[in-house]
Amino acid sequence: MTTIMPEGEALRRAVKWISAELNDNPDKSVQKLLNEAVTRFDLSPKDTEFLMSFYKKGRSSSETN
Secondary structure, three states: OOOOOOOOHHHHHHHHHHHHHHHHOOOOOHHHHHHHHHHHOOOOHHHHHHHHHHHHHHHHHHHHO
Protein backbone atom coordinates (compact mmCIF):
# COMPACT_ATOMS: atom_id res chain seq x y z
CA MET A 1 0.00 0.00 0.00
CA THR A 2 1.36 3.40 -0.98
CA THR A 3 1.16 6.26 1.49
CA ILE A 4 1.03 9.84 0.25
CA MET A 5 3.55 11.89 2.20
CA PRO A 6 3.05 15.62 1.93
CA GLU A 7 6.07 17.88 1.51
CA GLY A 8 6.73 20.62 4.02
CA GLU A 9 6.67 20.50 7.79
CA ALA A 10 3.63 22.77 8.15
CA LEU A 11 1.59 20.54 5.86
CA ARG A 12 2.64 17.41 7.76
CA ARG A 13 1.65 19.02 11.05
CA ALA A 14 -1.70 20.08 9.57
CA VAL A 15 -2.47 16.53 8.41
CA LYS A 16 -1.53 15.13 11.84
CA TRP A 17 -3.63 17.77 13.61
CA ILE A 18 -6.72 17.21 11.44
CA SER A 19 -6.39 13.44 11.79
CA ALA A 20 -6.13 13.73 15.58
CA GLU A 21 -9.14 16.04 15.72
CA LEU A 22 -11.20 13.64 13.60
CA ASN A 23 -10.05 10.70 15.70
CA ASP A 24 -11.14 12.44 18.91
CA ASN A 25 -14.43 13.65 17.45
CA PRO A 26 -15.48 12.01 14.15
CA ASP A 27 -18.57 14.24 13.93
CA LYS A 28 -16.50 17.39 13.43
CA SER A 29 -16.83 19.08 10.07
CA VAL A 30 -13.83 18.26 7.88
CA GLN A 31 -14.30 21.54 6.01
CA LYS A 32 -14.15 23.58 9.22
CA LEU A 33 -11.03 21.70 10.32
CA LEU A 34 -9.42 22.31 6.93
CA ASN A 35 -10.16 26.03 7.17
CA GLU A 36 -8.76 26.20 10.70
CA ALA A 37 -5.64 24.24 9.69
CA VAL A 38 -4.92 26.65 6.84
CA THR A 39 -4.81 29.53 9.31
CA ARG A 40 -3.22 27.66 12.21
CA PHE A 41 -0.33 26.28 10.15
CA ASP A 42 -0.04 29.24 7.73
CA LEU A 43 -0.40 27.03 4.66
CA SER A 44 0.30 28.23 1.15
CA PRO A 45 -2.41 28.05 -1.53
CA LYS A 46 -0.65 24.99 -3.00
CA ASP A 47 -0.57 23.27 0.42
CA THR A 48 -4.22 24.17 0.97
CA GLU A 49 -5.17 22.63 -2.36
CA PHE A 50 -3.26 19.46 -1.51
CA LEU A 51 -4.90 19.23 1.91
CA MET A 52 -8.41 19.64 0.49
CA SER A 53 -7.73 17.06 -2.21
CA PHE A 54 -6.21 14.65 0.32
CA TYR A 55 -9.26 14.70 2.58
CA LYS A 56 -11.73 14.68 -0.32
CA LYS A 57 -10.11 11.50 -1.68
CA GLY A 58 -10.06 9.98 1.80
CA ARG A 59 -13.78 10.58 2.30
CA SER A 60 -14.61 9.23 -1.17
CA SER A 61 -12.75 5.98 -0.61
CA SER A 62 -14.22 5.47 2.87
CA GLU A 63 -17.74 6.03 1.54
CA THR A 64 -17.34 3.35 -1.12
CA ASN A 65 -16.13 0.73 1.40
